[in-house]
Amino acid sequence: MTALVEAVGLTKHYAVRHGWRRHGALRAVDGIDLTVPEGAAVGLVGESGCGKSTVARLLLRLVEPTAGTVRFAGRDITGLDELGLRPLRREMQLIFQNPHAALNPRRTLFASIAEPLVIQAGLGGAALRARVEHLMDDVGLPAQFLWRYPHELSGGQKQRVCIARALALEPRLVILDEPTSALDVSVQAQILAFLAELRARRGLTYLLISHNLAVVRQVCDEVAVMYLGRIVEHGPVAEVFAAPRHPYTRALLAAVLPPRAGALPTVALAGDPPSALELSRGCRFAPRCPLAEPVCRPTDPALDPVSHDHRVACLLARRAPASPSTA
């Protein structure tokens, strides 16, 4: 499988100012390498604030990277300006976490769904209308909804409208930024099933960003785990979930409530992640890591392979044999 989108050393630092003085940098994304193969569904998980959403926006070039490159279908798109990116926008689309805010409240659904077609394909009149009605049908919404405003729809319906808008240009890559976390639980399952079906039907490539491990497990083939702006583990879903190698991944998996009556998750981690403003040298997980050894403090581990397609950024992972998922 060839890489559809690929990040090399992708970095985003935000300057932090107090008044006029520059106060260092917030390292939201700190040199990540990520490859999304064509046709695959890759999950990107991690806790809030670890830089997942920034990665999505960097890959789509909605945010300027501080360093690193983004390649789309083999082509370096890092230096392109707005005009150069416009044709590429057809190939990659984003679906948002909060469908309530992702639609312009002053425009009808027709105007929202038609926007990409107007901008990119210059469609108008009857052709535009037929295409938009077809898209509505594709996402399972009745055509009379087209003339409504976003506030007249439920969350799940709005997310379907967002999906229709994203699909309008028939993209190859769809980045899903927590597509279900703002929805009711009953609607979540519907939307996930729908997304999986769409992918099968159209051969889409997904990058699914989520903090919900169950969602990633259901939808994705590969999973990358992020912690404080770095990817700490990347591998096939089955392998990572069955035998996580990074202590952070283990803690994440252990924190999920087991589906047994009376069972409680084992408390694996204490405290909050350190601020991305004041990162210590060495492994950034070391301050919270239950296994940390003196060697972890000065040495920043690289994302090294532990098997054919499973990579881990931990000095101890290669030493210790893989332990069962309950860690």
Add this chain to the structure above:
Amino acid sequence: MTVASPDVAARLARLRVEHAGAIRQARLFVWTFARSASAMVGLVLVLAFLVLAAGGPSIVPYPDDATGAMNLAARLQPPSGAHWFGTDEMGNDILTRVVVGTRTSLWVGLIITGVAALIGVPLGVAAGYLGGAVRQVIMRVTDVFLSVPGLVLAIAIVAALGSGVLNGVIALSLVWWPGYVRLIEAKTLTIKHEPFVEAARAVGASRRRILFIHLLPNCFSPLIVKMSMDMGLAILAAASLGFIGLGAKPPAPEWGAMISVARTYMPTWWWYAFFPGLFIYLTVLGFNLFGDGLRDVLDPRASRS
């Protein structure tokens, strides 16, 4: 005709379907507005004010009195059947002069708020959307203007230009825009980071398209609300200039100038100052209540805080 009418009917039917959402929304607006008694009082006052301004000299009992006729036999008469609001020191009918003055006040208010919005909205959008150094410059200049009391600055400008209604309007327009810059800048800043703007960027929308289709229409409600409330305040400010002798000159039927002359006849000939004052009061009240009602309809989140 017979061929065209089914076509027209079909087109009408289609329009009704395609704008069903807009029609529903408009109905909701009307219903919400009509439910509020104070908003309706505001609407009635504003409409009455508009009717008087439109009618002007052609609906008043003594049209000549507005242009400085003299009728010394009838000077300073109290309100009566012939002169509902009494007469002034020239024997002119005060009702006539007050009603004719409505038109001056209306265009004064419209021009001041209109010019303020014309200056303030582009600056506010530029500051909010472009950010960086542009924003710093625009907002610091705005802060300087906001730090000086508007009326005082306007008085200084009129003093330099010379008194008169037009100069008063120019001066007030020049000090009125900073509030609009603040409002639109804040609104643009919040909307700029909304996911729907990001979605537009993700499909390749140009900056101009984002500005005119996504940003400006969403700034529209608070702008309308502020303009309708400012109408009253601008009229009051113009009357203040007239009162201190920097706006309209006394023979002209302008409310502030009338009160300015009338204050020497207080309290014995109270009606001379009372009725122009009452009109200023009702106009400002009307526009404020109307603007409040509009805000409840257009911008519900801002109303209670």
